[in-house]
Amino acid sequence: MSRADRPADDARPVIELLGVSRTFPGPPPVEALRALDLQVRRGEHLAVIGPSGSGKSTLLHVLGCLDRPTAGDYLLDGIDVGGLPDRERTGLRGQRIGFVFQAFHLMAHRSVRENVEAAALYDGTPRTLRRERAEDAIARVGLSHRIDASPRTLSGGEQQRVAVARAILSRPSLLLADEPTGNLDTDNTDALLGLLEELCADGMTLVMVTHDDEVARRAGRRVRMVDGLLHEVA
Amino acid sequence: MREQRDRTPTAEPTSDRDLPRPRMGTRELVAEAVAGLLARPGRTLLTMLGTLLGIGALVATVGIAQSAGSQIVAQFDVLTLTEVTAQPRQAVVEERTLTTLPWDAEDRVGRLNGVRAAGTRATVEVGDQTVSAVPVRDPTGITDHQLDVVAASPGLFDAVVASFAHGRAFDRGHDERADPVVVLGPGPAERLGITRTGHQPAILLGDRRLVVIGILDDVQRSPDLRNAVIVPQELAREEFGLAAPEQLRVDTDLGATEVVAEQLALALDPEDPDRIEVSVPPSPGDVRSAVEADVDALFLVLGAVALLVGALGIANVTLVSVLERTSEIGVRRALGAARRHIAGQFLLESTALGFVGGVAGASLGVIVVVVVAIAQDWVPVLDAWVPLAAPLVGTFVGLAAGVYPALRAARLEPLAALRAEA
Numbered sequence A: 001m002s003r004a005d006r007p008a009d010d011a012r013p014v015i016e017l018l019g020v021s022r023t024f025p026g027p028p029p030v031e032a033l034r035a036l037d038l039q040v041r042r043g044e045h046l047a048v049i050g051p052s053g054s055g056k057s058t059l060l061h062v063l064g065c066l067d068r069p070t071a072g073d074y075l076l077d078g079i080d081v082g083g084l085p086d087r088e089r090t091g092l093r094g095q096r097i098g099f100v101f102q103a104f105h106l107m108a109h110r111s112v113r114e115n116v117e118a119a120a121l122y123d124g125t126p127r128t129l130r131r132e133r134a135e136d137a138i139a140r141v142g143l144s145h146r147i148d149a150s151p152r153t154l155s156g157g158e159q160q161r162v163a164v165a166r167a168i169l170s171r172p173s174l175l176l177a178d179e180p181t182g183n184l185d186t187d188n189t190d191a192l193l194g195l196l197e198e199l200c201a202d203g204m205t206l207v208m209v210t211h212d213d214e215v216a217r218r219a220g221r222r223v224r225m226v227d228g229l230l231h232e233v234a
Numbered sequence B: 001m002r003e004q005r006d007r008t009p010t011a012e013p014t015s016d017r018d019l020p021r022p023r024m025g026t027r028e029l030v031a032e033a034v035a036g037l038l039a040r041p042g043r044t045l046l047t048m049l050g051t052l053l054g055i056g057a058l059v060a061t062v063g064i065a066q067s068a069g070s071q072i073v074a075q076f077d078v079l080t081l082t083e084v085t086a087q088p089r090q091a092v093v094e095e096r097t098l099t100t101l102p103w104d105a106e107d108r109v110g111r112l113n114g115v116r117a118a119g120t121r122a123t124v125e126v127g128d129q130t131v132s133a134v135p136v137r138d139p140t141g142i143t144d145h146q147l148d149v150v151a152a153s154p155g156l157f158d159a160v161v162a163s164f165a166h167g168r169a170f171d172r173g174h175d176e177r178a179d180p181v182v183v184l185g186p187g188p189a190e191r192l193g194i195t196r197t198g199h200q201p202a203i204l205l206g207d208r209r210l211v212v213i214g215i216l217d218d219v220q221r222s223p224d225l226r227n228a229v230i231v232p233q234e235l236a237r238e239e240f241g242l243a244a245p246e247q248l249r250v251d252t253d254l255g256a257t258e259v260v261a262e263q264l265a266l267a268l269d270p271e272d273p274d275r276i277e278v279s280v281p282p283s284p285g286d287v288r289s290a291v292e293a294d295v296d297a298l299f300l301v302l303g304a305v306a307l308l309v310g311a312l313g314i315a316n317v318t319l320v321s322v323l324e325r326t327s328e329i330g331v332r333r334a335l336g337a338a339r340r341h342i343a344g345q346f347l348l349e350s351t352a353l354g355f356v357g358g359v360a361g362a363s364l365g366v367i368v369v370v371v372v373a374i375a376q377d378w379v380p381v382l383d384a385w386v387p388l389a390a391p392l393v394g395t396f397v398g399l400a401a402g403v404y405p406a407l408r409a410a411r412l413e414p415l416a417a418l419r420a421e422a
């Protein structure tokens, strides 16, 4: 479904953070996010940059319903998800959100295919469709020739692409990617960004953490995190 | 930016229908559990080993007990199914007999339905009278022997299933005439140097000369007769002052022991049947149960202990694998697996392990039973329900062992689980 078909939806932000904080109790306590406000519209491509330890991953975890804010509200598609019970948040993770972890987090003892298919295991997708989509997603990141390999035998860049294939398998409306190009050469980075931009054009919202200025520059919008605070970058 | 917080919230009332729920079909869950087990076959086999050995030990135990039990019973069966004995009941206080068996007990009982052979016996008190061969031919130089002398009615030999090496038993005519004849057990025959009967050898019992008309080979029901000098009971009565027969032995038709036993007392003592004590050997079923109960009780305890160890093994390895697979659990939770899906997968994995361990253990147990039976020359016996129940027991063990680890796995928070790098 293209953006043009649903102008009404575009008006409302997909992501809306209202004074969101995340404090790790410690000791010593760490204020990883400090009263953040943020709105991201449907189909937007947002790059998050900032120094190490500034809270970028923490922000992504909160956005991905993997972590809860210690204060403030997080509205996803207009729903206050901060207070939802575990089951609903789990459903959102499985069916609306795709996540590319900074550390990939692939299942070491399962094949590339199984790792990617796992993304559609918990949303009732029929087996054949799951297989089809997994093959398609793996092809899109250029790893068809390694489909039955074990992730342990893959290079860092290849593992990263498997993680991306898994994240886009269920056609999430929100993709959260934590340095998805960190281990890729320029050609592969280019191809991956092309793929993600294509998905954004179809209405997917993308929030991507990156240390690479080139990558950040291709995003429609950039924010910088410093010490738990967000700043728009012109 | 603050004013954003104060405006009317953009949140809609969250209707349940809007929110996606984690969903997973049973087939998917089973497939994941199986794939999880197959992903690490070495570890899977190791985990299974405990149940396999426990169930194997249980099945083997029951099988060996049953095989041994049937074996013992098989030896007993025919003899025990056809044997009845009767004797005067002992008075409890004075230890004297209340009555005596009649001299014609053999005839009275022989007419009863189901009786194949009957005969009476009694020990003959010969004091210091000794037995010697005539003429003396003892190579050891000892001529006089102290030997057990038993008085028998002619039917006794058949009733105790005696077989003859030489000659024959004395018959009714010998008995009625109190003929001076004797049958020797193989023991006395050897000591007296009498090896055959064709030339009418004789022995001296005290100063009475008795002709040896038979030498026994074997006595299945009264092994003591193998070492006895056996004389007709009428002879014992006239010459040695025997007061009465002491015991009646009966050989019955197959399975007729109970019927015969019921009639026996009345036939022997019509005035007061209670004075006769009739005994029937325990039925084979009782013997089998008794033997099996003994063997079973001991080994079942061992088997149960083995099984418990197996269960602890599964629980332990499953727990370790939960810890090892913590990051996998995190991944699955991040990908939308509900807690119950995580618990379900681990529970299914351990249950499947228990089931397969049960099947393998049952096979192992059956093999052990067969091998032991062959080595012992037994017929292997094992109730069909035992190997069939084994996988059920294994499944239950696996299920029980998996509960705690599965709950542990389900309780993990996704992010914390992801951080635990495997």
Ligand SMILES: Nc1ncnc2c1ncn2[C@@H]1O[C@H](COP(=O)(O)OP(=O)(O)OP(=O)(O)O)[C@@H](O)[C@H]1O
Binding pocket: A024, A025, A026, A030, A031, A032, A051, A052, A053, A054, A055, A056, A057, A058, A059, A102
């Ligand atoms: N579970 C936790 N417990 C305590 N402190 C934490 C925890 N997770 C993160 N932090 C702290 O929160 C801060 C932000 O961490 P975060 O991982 O978000 O940084 P980042 O911006 O992603 O850094 P990088 O670029 O190195 O990945 C850091 O100081 C980190 O030490």
Ligand SMILES: [Mg+2]
Binding pocket: A056, A057, A058, A102, A178
């Ligand atoms: Mg980070």
